Amino acid sequence: MCPVTRTTRWSCSAPSGVSGSCSRAGSPRRGRISPVRTLLTNGSVYSPADPHATAIAFDDGVVSWLGDDTSAAAYATGADEVVDLQGRLVTPAFVDAHVHAAQAGALLTGLDLAGTTNLTEALDRVAAYAAKLAPDAVVDGSGWDETKWPEGRPPTNAELDRAADNRRVYLARVDGHSGVVSSSLATAVPNLESQSGYDANGRVERDANHAVRDALSELVGPEQRLADARAAVKAMGERGIGAFHEMAAPHIGPLWELPLVRQAAEEAGLAATLYWGQPGVFDNVTQYGLAGLAGDLNADGALGSRTAALRDPYADRADHRGHAYLTAEEIAEHVIACTERNLQAGFHCIGDAALDNIARGFELAAEKVGVQALVAARHRLEHVEMVDDAAIATLARCGVVASVQPMFDAHWGGPDGMYAERVGDRWKGMNPFGSLARAGVVLAFGSDAPVTELGGWEAVRAAAFHHDVDQRITVRAAFAAHTRGGWRAAGIDDAGVLATGTPATYAIWESDADLVVQTPDQRVAAWSTDPRAGVPVLPDLSDEAPVPVCRRTVVDGRLVYDAEGWSS
16 A cells, blocks of 8 residues: 545646646647656665655656655645655656557457467467357458467468458467458458459468458547547557557558547547657658658568568578569658658668668768768657668767667567578678667657557567577666657657656556566676665566556556556
8 A cells, every 4th residue: 555645736728628638738638637746765776866866746747856865844834746666666757659549459459360389379369359249240350470479470361250250350479560360351442352462262461461461440439549549549558668659550550540530549548659650651641740751661571461562582481582672773762752841751671672772762862961960850660670880870970769669579589489481691780770779760669559459568578688688778777668669759858867847747556576677688797786876666567477568557647547456
């Protein structure tokens, strides 16, 4: 139990009847009104400004003070809320720098095939889910991964027809770059059989996959998409995620989905940064409040679907190198156009051939607009999984942010993982967080939900304990990438840390693990608990250590999530 004392002083200048519109300048704040002054004591505050802080105060949505418990007494007077943390940890809230909110929410509330151990289990889930629906309903699921099944293949359209009793079915692969469709859905998509990437057994990738997703835009309406986005946003708040970057694109969902994602975020109190992955549509930037034409603007596909563009053939398919969707010249054209408009450009890029095109594209853009203009624009890349040192140097020189997903390595890395199956020994050096960080490339961590699960600490652990030892980074560096790095990727440099004057965006954590300075690198000491080191401490994230549990999430001074009973 965590004792809390409260008084009743509140502040809100919103007009009567306007729900959730209290704010400080330039920052809309939704959700339940938080006390004007909050004081947290008797805990551990993660702050580079004061590595030994045990208490922190917030006034009107900003950090007003941090220090020790003895000094905190002076700030208790007039506080609306005083919380005895009883040793709990306070950190900046996580930022998930790559999310598909409606799709992530659909996985949370709908047909989730992640974790299925064989094809029969997946089909059984489809059948059970479909049986609850009307005959004309669409069975929309995702998360399957045939590399985890002994059959080693996706379901066929005939199998889907039987399982779903001839309902329309679309099941996206875990990476989202391919899927399978039932016969009835295939006939509902105009000219599907003529699209590249269509297979007669019902598997779809590339243009065929995009055509099916376009059709789903008409079949899954705004009400359901808003409900899905709300589910995802709620889950983020419960996991200590205070902000996210929505990576929308035509092949993922309709443009009209973006206002629904923004609405869900504002209702819950989370900060949402919106991107649209399509070149040339600059009118959409103002209309939809976009940070840029970036995110899932695909330079290639994904390794699991064998659509990532490789220099050399796939290890498990010697006649195939994937697909490059953009040339270096097309990449340069988009980067130049966005730079000239002071917008972020960005691309989805996974395979080494795609990243060769990306690097060359930025070099061509630099020749036209200059390196400093590129640096100022702070362009970004998503995934960046198979990038060599030369390309990394280009990204660093051009000030490009690498928005990366540590859970990709956790799920599919290592000598026995899916990456090794697809590309052999080339799995070593993939997801090169260490190489990127050493070159000075800003890292921003994300989940790519629904591709991997929402959760900050799991990603921090995955980066610190990367399958490739040379690509590991410290827990502290990984935590920074999942907090401050996300804000920096969105062009905001004064958030993601707890220091006087910074936004009151934080999470309170329950952790049974020791608080340490952890460096999971064989070349240096494993960790330190010595307070004389003057370095702020974080939970031990070794494999056997439990992951911290979120008890409260606050964004810009607004209460987003409060676990029941933790503070009573």
